[in-house]
């Protein structure tokens with residue numbers, strides 16, 4: 315079975331976003347970019363499924379600008395077999411990305427699509443669900459455990475108050491949550507080996523998809539700043555403040 | 564304008580998030596219709612019919628909608644969609660996994676986790692873990708939205724809207740089936756809607772300390788228990804306690820952070836709390852920069868003293 319994994323090129327999780335002062339959005343110039351952490355977990359899961367014999371080929375896809383090829387090379391070094399960059403220099407939305415992934419699934423075939431549950435830049439939490447709808451496939455979101463046997467995936471998902479397990483008949487879309495696994499480190503020999511793995515660049519038009527955004531971002535602002543607080547010297551002073559000043563206990 | 568709101572319910576009871584989504588819907592303006600979909604949920608529909616500002620309640624009760632799995636639920640909502648200009652749900656699990664599916668079926672780009680309604684087609688929403696607030700205008704003919712419920716007050720409950728039983732939509736998708744649920748469901752106060760939250764981080768050092776310090780303090784304060792990702796990963800508490808960008812978003816009157824450093828991903832889930840208190844032995848911990856009251860002390864000294872001194 316072939317697995318398709320989607321990865322997004324995002325501002326590194328350890329960097330606090332800088333906004334342009336004119337309200338036109340994030341200033342990413344020179345900022346450290348990396349693979350969306352949830353997508354890295356999805357990819358790690360695909361590699362483990364391949365090691366376990368449930369998957370025989372992993373295709374990793376990113377929809378983004380040319381520098382996004384960096385995370386595709388990283389994905390190849392981690393263990394993906396080949397990579398596809400659907401080139402888009404403008405920001406993309408989940409609906410557009412889902413359409414591009416659908417088109418690739420139809421072109422190349424796949425029994426399982428693994429994605430991160432959300433991207434840490436736009437925090438949308440939509441692409442997997444949208445892709446499943448467009449393909450008419452079942453879905454499991456926020457996966458904390460995934461087992462594949464034959465054409466059945468058993469997925470334990472994080473829910474609002476615990477865990478929920480569903481059984482899906484493949485093909486299906488699964489989105490990864492934080493505790494599904496811990497992604498492996500990449501070794502130097504694997505980085506070298508990845509240089510020979512295929513990385514295809516393709517225009518969205520070649521997939522017949524329209525990536526133009528449907529949402530107009532009118533402006534981007536800093537959140538309201540909290541007023542500076544005070545340091546207290548003791549538990550007694552803290553309780554005084556909470557009772558007298560804040561009146562919360 | 565006509566708005567469909569997906570009601571949140573679990574274990575036969577309406578969840579408080581629904582009344583908050585109704586507030587967002589009323590701010591958009593128009594007839595608000597509530598959809599109660601599931602199995603054996605007539606009692607939920609009766610509860611829902613009391614929410615102020617609801618014009619009608621639609622009840623779709625069927626075995627195929629048991630567990631509110633996204634495949635069947637999205638198919639039902641997509642069938643109802645032609646009658647509505649906007650479809651809203653909460654930021655809870657059922658809406659989060661289902662509404663993007665609905666949006667794609669309708670060829671609409673969803674607006675996730677709105678925190679304000681600027682105009683019927685324009686909304687504010689957090690991105691980058693709450694460090695950027697976007698104002699976005701939808702250019703689609705229909706709107707699909709999820710609502711960050713902490714940002715909207717609940718609508719009152721004094722109405723009695725009519726309840727209409729509707730056909731449950733296309734039959735269930737047999738390619739997806741429910742196997743089981745393990746709820747950590749204790750009798751503790753629910754994190755998402757608690758008025759006070761006590762959260763512990765890696766600074767607790769062990770599950771035993773978490774049990775010995777965080778829970779008793781929460782009990783004294785009648786607070787819900789939360790945690791950082793590090794505390795969850797270390798196994799001190801179950802994952803549904805995680806507060807943050809990828810956990811729960813809370814905005815209680817009082818948020819107490821014990822041994823939590825204040826990573827942006829954690830702040831994303833609690834920075835709208837009314838009063839934030841941080842106890843951390845590192846005076847330079849970033850959590851202090853957003854705390855109203857900070858105490859730079861070893862929590863193993865401070866917390867037992869707090870527990871002893873709170874009435």
Ligand SMILES: Cc1cc2nc3c(=O)[nH]c(=O)nc-3n(C[C@H](O)[C@H](O)[C@H](O)COP(=O)(O)OP(=O)(O)OC[C@H]3O[C@@H](n4cnc5c(N)ncnc54)[C@H](O)[C@@H]3O)c2cc1C
Nearest residue numbers: 764765766791792793807808809810822824828829844862
């Ligand atoms: C994709 C992604 C998503 C994430 N999502 C979330 C999320 O939703 N929620 C979340 O919380 N994190 C999230 N994180 C993780 C986040 O980046 C931090 O790693 C995490 O919040 C740290 O938890 P912590 O503050 O408990 O631990 P640490 O950062 O290790 O801090 C522990 C603190 O305890 C203090 N301490 C230690 N001992 C004592 C003592 N005896 N007395 C008092 N203080 C003490 C230390 O001074 C320190 O400040 C995410 C990360 C990624 C990459």
